[in-house]
Amino acid sequence: MTRPHTNLTALLPALLLPLLLAACGSNDNDDNGSGNGSPAITVTELAPGAYAVAAGDAANPSSGTYYAAADGSRLLVLDDSAGQAAAMYRRDGNGAWQAAPGATTATSVALLGSNAVAATTLAVAPFAGNYAVRLADRSVALFSVNAAGDIVAGSTGCRLTGKVAPAALPNTLKLALATAGCADLPAQSDGYLVADADHAPAAFRLVVPGKAAPVDLWAFRE
CATH class of the missing domain: 2.40.128 (Lipocalin)
Structure with a gap:
């Protein structure tokens, strides 16, 4: 019950990009924490839409999907090698990012690359x-x-x-x-x-x- 894997090679940009993204994501902006003393979480911002993404170690990246709404809401699901969700990061509106599993220290998730995929508003x-x-x-x-x-x-x-x-x-x-x-x-x-x-x-x-x-x-x- 796994989905086809994204070609990660096509997602990897120049080596400087992940370094720059990681540096940008290391700030202590209160909007990136829960506001109640929980560790701050930052995730690369993408424009509204849906994307196939790569994240993590450039030598052994994780693939996943990233969803972004115009109201600031975001969802990032990173998969393991079997195509099952290994981590998820979500934000409601312009609130704080939340992680599952929960973060115990400040966390910065820098995307190595992204490709836009078909995005539509779903009806029930x-x-x-x-x-x-x-x-x-x-x-x-x-x-x-x-x-x-x-x-x-x-x-x-x-x-x-x-x-x-x-x-x-x-x-x-x-x-x-x-x-x-x-x-x-x-x-x-x-x-x-x-x-x-x-x-x-x-x-x-x-x-x-x-x-x-x-x-x-x-x-x-x-």
């Missing part, structure tokens, strides 16, 4: 239907989404319920997810339904904060 109704996701223990959870955005649990032991709603970020819907009988999945969490063109054959992925790493559930139509 087209996602109405029945879906299956495979969990970390290889079991399957069934659920449905109705035209109002309600997530209704299926007949499986792991029960997923919640709500999706329009979001400012392109290619996303806001997600409120509740789980029961789903092993180590959080009981309640807020995140995003993300649907990019390169997710096929998956319909979308559900990405929410988790304990050690983000929860990343790839949903396939039944």
